[in-house]
Amino acid sequence: MGLKREWKNSVATLLGAFALYLPNGVLEPSIPAENPLTAEKVALGKKLYFDKRLSADGTVSCASCHDPLHGFSDGKAVATGIRGQAGARNSPTVLYAGFSEVQFWDGRAPTLEEQAKQPLINPVEMGQPSHDAVVKAVASIADYPPLFQKAFGSPEVTIDRIVQAIASFERTLAPFSSPFDRFLAGDKNALSDAAKRGFQLFQGKARCVTCHEFNRSFPYFTDNKFHNIGVAMKGNFEQLAREAQAIQARGDKEAESTLAHKPGIEALGRWIVTREPKDIGAFKTPGLRNVALTAPYMHDGSLKTLEEVMDFYNRGGEPNPNLDGGMRPLNLTKEEIADIIEFMKSLTDESGGKNFDWEELKELSRKTRAGELVAAPAP
Structure with missing residues (x-):
């Protein structure tokens, strides 16, 4: 990653x-060398992102x-897939996902491209x-x-091209x-007095920055690490681990994705x-x-x-044998929490700032949900 000195094009040397x-x-996100960011891929990725026909x-x-x-x-508490099936994990936001070192709550995908492959063939999603x-x-x-022709130089559709386009949009x-x-x-x-006090508490007494790290070059409020804070204590971890190992022993390359949606086992x-x-029981620190x-x-x-958080x-x-050592009572007052x-x-x-039109995407969502569109219009 390289340090940005001003608001400008991060990939200006690329045609299109x-x-x-x-x-x-702010540091640039890591972008795979084999998938440079282009306007044509972003446009294709946007259309694919909203297209229900991929399911x-x-x-x-x-x-x-x-x-x-x-x-x-x-x-929703947990994601809902085809035929109304409930997943086992909460859907994380895609905003700023390009700045995350790994994807999914358990970090099983190293890139946005690899992440995009898994829901397509997961039976629950x-x-x-x-x-x-x-x-x-x-x-x-x-x-x-024709859109693949514009984005990749030929009309051939492949799974790698599909996920490269989706990742580019994201x-x-x-x-x-x-x-x-x-x-x-x-x-x-720009901040109220209460928010300014909260920022000081966030960095101090509340110890939020222990995991939700902040610095001006990487202002996403995550350490990109995994912690057990007690949320996952829902069963006998030893028994769950034995069940998980039996599934993994099948040699199924999609076993990790399967386990992530299996009630009980996902808590590992x-x-x-x-x-x-x-x-055991550790999950990725989300950005805030x-x-x-x-x-x-x-x-x-x-x-x-x-407030519940x-x-x-x-x-x-929540106390458990695998609780992260940094977890302890904070003794915050109601006013400090507020x-x-x-x-x-x-x-x-x-707003979407200078990178995308959030209002346009909201309208696309409304129309696709209402059945007025099956996908974003072709650019």
Whole structure:
């Protein structure tokens, strides 16, 4: 990653490059060399993102669970897939996902491209029998081959091209348009007095920055690590681990994705990926930008409000043998909790900024949900 000195095009040397704008001093996201960001891929990715025809029964798109109307989450405790099936984990926001080192709550996907592959063939999510079936479905839609021609230089539809386009679109979902961003840029009146007090508590007494790290070059409020804070204590971890190992022993390359949606076993968290005892019940620290838009909270959606989240942390989490050593009671007053929540609300973006038109995407979501469109119009 390179340090940005001003708001400017991060990939200006590329023909047709998409102008990804970042505030002064913010580090660029890592973009795979094999998938440079271009305007044509972003446009194709946007269309694919909203297209329910990528799912087996034509009812679920990426936007179904990562909806612009809900801060690019879905407002549900756990995701809902085809045929109304309930998943086992909360849908994280896609906003700023391009700045995350790994994807999913358990970190099983190293890139947005790899992340985009899994829901397509997960039987609980989009339900396609194979990636070949996804390719066949997309290639059969007349709009798409010309768009693949523009984005990749030939009309051939492949699974790698599909997910590269979706990932390219998702990397643009970084608004940097919150009151807190204006505050960082020098507008000292952008935050209320309560939010300013909350920011100080966030960095001090409340110890939020222990995991929700903040610095001006990487202002996403995450350490990109995994922690057990007690949310996942829902069963006998030893028995769950034995069940998980039996599934993994089948040699199924999709076993991690399967386990992530299996009730009970999903609570093993990062352990499903690493099998390290220290990772039992540990989940990725989410970023906090737009957190006021993405209730309910935690990997299982078990906490309905920011007030419930703060109460949970204030009492030191839920005791269990694998609890992170940093978890302990905070002794915050009601007034201090209210101030911290005001600060978190200041992280809410007010528009898509210079990178995308949020209102346009909200309207696309409304129309696709109402059946007025099956996907974004061809660019």
